[in-house]
Amino acid sequence: MHRHPCPSRALVLALTSTVLVTAVAHAQEEGFRFQGYLRSGFGVAGTGDPQEAFRAPNAGAKYRLGNETEAYVETIFGYGLRPEDDSTAFFDTRINVSYVTPTSNTNSFETTTALREAFVVATGVWKAQKDASFWAGQRYFDRHDVNMSDFFYRDLSGFGGGLDSVRVGGGALRAGFAWLGGSVNELESNGSVRPSGSFQLSKNTFDLRLYGLPLAAGTLGVAFDLAVLGGDTVPVSGGDIVVEGNTGWALSAIHERRLASGRNKLSVQYGTGVAHDFRAVLTQIPGRPFTPGDRVNYEDVWQFRAVEDLILDRLGPFSLQLGGVWQELDNGLPSGDRLTWLSLGARPAYHFSRYFSLELEAGLDHTEQTGGDSGSLMKVTLAPQITPGVAALSRPSLRAYVTYARWSDDFVGLVAPVLYGAEDNGFAAGVQIETWW
Secondary structure, rough: OOOOOOHHHHHHHHHHOOOHHHHEEEEEOOOEEEEEEEEEEEEEEEOEOOOOOOOOOOOOOOOOOOOOOEEEEEEEEEEOOOOOOOOOOOOEOOOOOOEEEEOOOOOOHHEEEEEEEEEEEEEEEOOOOOEEEEEEEEEEEOEEOOOOEEEEEEEEOOOEEEEEEEEEOOOEEEEEEEEOOOOOOOOOOOOEEEOOOOEEEEEEEEEEEEEEEEEEHHHHHHEEEEEOOOEEOOOOOOOOOOOOOOOEEEEEEEEEEOOOOOOEEEEEEEEEEHHHOEEEEOOOOOOOOOOOOOOOOOOOOOOEEEEEEEEEEEEOOOOEEEEEEEEEEEEEOOOOOOOEEEEEEEEEEEEEEEEEEEEEEEEEEEEOOOOEEEEEEEEEEEEEOOOOOOOOOOOOOOEEEEEEEEHHHHOOOOOOOOHHHOOEEEEEEEEEEEEEE
């Protein structure tokens, strides 16, 4: 008999920082497994052309519903092994290959393939710490995102190794340590292709985490990261860009509270230098142009970020997602150095029955740069959908959508510039499927 995912299952998936990998880690299933993620669809703009995404300048993400212009697939292969003479030990091998194809290309065909994960985890081998796990390889690591905008506000994914889930004291507190290096990858955390001209550089990150501390009817996790870059060169036509060496640090605190009908997640982060981006790769500094022959120094770069993420289910026929971001960044320039990003979004859904629902997503992004462009982008999407259960993250979701966006005069030519370069508003409509298994 086929079993449909229930709301509680969808909520459990939503509560993990890396949905698919964490589900595998806790399952400890022997033998071969196949899991994955998929989103695909097609949309057209009000001009009749293939849809172009609406995203505010200097914003770290965009609101997703009815605003994604690629087909993205993750195929995850796992193999679990338990020694015959020790049922408490478990070795898990995982490989994740992803594929992305832009759906807006009309005159060219472009598919990007990337190896996102290739690593092994060993648990139950340290008998004094039966829950502790050792790992090495390339993996998604300590990823936290706002599902509604696909904003990965903490993402230490990369190459390396570590020790995790070490019990501290006799309570629920756990500790973990990892050494991570960045990778050159054409894909962003959310699976989209990195913008042309941007770069990612490898750095050494030493990550120490304490998590599971009971606090305010929830649990608190704290992470300290020390990042070191010895210097690097970005080859570009006309003269290489030289990135000078730097050492930076970052601190992240994430509080998660389970609610009767969902969960609430609040995070506060601060980072300096090459650790300012809260990632295992060093990313390009926002709001700062680069030209051939430049020398880039991260010495004066810092970033503060606060993120609120709320998911509620079982509100009668309603479900709800709420998200908010406040981010302040100094890009180290003598002028035009301060960037502010404020974001607020909501995605309520009304479930007419178990399978049929209507979802509305409204998102507002406001960005400011001293001496530069400042303004707001508002995006609203209405999407009738079919899902297996009554829950905000019940998947698969088959949906149709209509999207309308409007932006400030200062952003004209910067939001959806190909189709709406001379306009202050735009429209799109389409269909999409999103699922994980």
